[in-house]
Amino acid sequence: MSVIESDNSSSAEEEYIFYRDRPDWKDLTPIPQDDGPHPVVKIAYTDAFQDVYDYFRAIVARGELSERALLLTEDAIQMNAANYTVWQYRRKIIKHINYDLKKEIDFCREMIEINPKNYQVWHHRRVIVEWLGDPSKELLFTRIIFNSDAKNYHAWEHRQWVLIFLMNELDYVEELIQEDIRNNSAWNQRYFVISRTTGFTEDVIKKEINYTKAAIEKLGNNESSWNYLKGILIHSSSRLSELEDLEKWCWDLYKVRGETCPFLISFLIDLLEDKMEASTMDENERRQNLEQALKLCESLAGEHDKIRREYWRFIAKRLLSKFKM
Structure with missing residues (x-):
């Protein structure tokens, strides 16, 4: 870790x-900085600043990509976080030594908290997020920054980039599902x-229900799509009407089309x-529904999911106890 906290600190x-x-x-x-023989304005760098950047120029000249070079860039960044060349070379080192990108994200956070309006810091974080392929923490991170400054342009720009990144990701996930409808990871990513x-607004829920129903009709015996359907229903505020429509559709699959996969019956x-x-x-209606549920449990236990026979008979007992007449 760097020992420099501020180049202005004695x-x-x-x-x-x-x-x-x-x-x-x-x-x-x-390698000392060369400002030419007659510089117009000579900057009074501190001794520590000159030392760090003299050695930074040396590792760049040598083309050294090492852990010690990475630590040197950290000192250089802490002295001048706006130096594009240092950030660019740091990324080159990170790739070369296969540095832990999650550690680098943590370093970015430290630097952004110190330099919240520095373009180079935000750009570096974006690149690292792209390399990770995981923007899952970025929206929350920008909210944290907004708590200090709700008008931070760089944070807003970063947030907009994340949203575009995620929407592009949705298109990609849809391609993956079309290629392999059983790809559980793609369903989870969706x-x-x-x-x-x-x-999951009501409009989005309706769209996703239709999307998932189409996938199920294409391949009924696919646990991933059934689990996804269960997951999106949790978010519905008008859940009863959604349940009624889905129940009619499920009975049509079961009775009319003869689909008997365990995931359908369980649903x-x-x-x-x-x-x-x-x-x-x-x-009377509750009794009829309970009888239907018990028959479905027995169909799973006795025919369609025998390997989990005891589980389905346990579910039947639980339903009897819960809705006993």
Whole structure:
């Protein structure tokens, strides 16, 4: 870790060990900055600043891509976070040594908290997120930044980029599902992207139900799509009407089209249970629904999912106990 907290701090100067005095840097000859023979305005750099950047120029000239070079870039960034060349070279090192990108994200956060309006810091974080392929923390991160400054342009720009990234990801996920409808990871990613972008509004829920129904009609015996359907229903505020439409569709698959996959029958049992819980049906209607659910449990135990026979008989007992007449 760097020992420099601020190039304006005298205490940092006292703690700082010059690179020219470090034994593990003796093999490198520092390269001083060349401002020409007659500089118009000579900048009064601190001794520590000159030391760090002299050695940075040396590793760039040598083309060194090492862990010590990475630590040197950290010192250089802490002294001047706006230096594009240092950030670019740091990325080159990170790729070369296969540095832990999650650690780099943490470093970015530290730098952004210190330099929240510095373009280079935000750009670096975006590149690292792209390399990770995981923007899952970025929307929350921008909200944290907005707590300090709700008008931070760079944070807003980063947030807009994340949303576009996620929407492009949704298109990609759809391609993956079309290629392999059983790709459970793609279904999970679809859920993640929607939850982080549009959210599960009523319109989105209807669209996703139709999308998933089409996938199920294409391949009924696919646990991934049935689980996705269950997941999106949790977000519906008008759940009872959604359940009624889905129940009709499920019965059509089961009775008319002869689809008997365990995932369909299990889903029907869940729908019947939800309906008995949510509605104000009379005693006779509840008994009919309970009988249907018990028959479905037995069909799974005795024919369509024998390997989990005991589980389905346990579910039947639970339903009997829960809705006993």
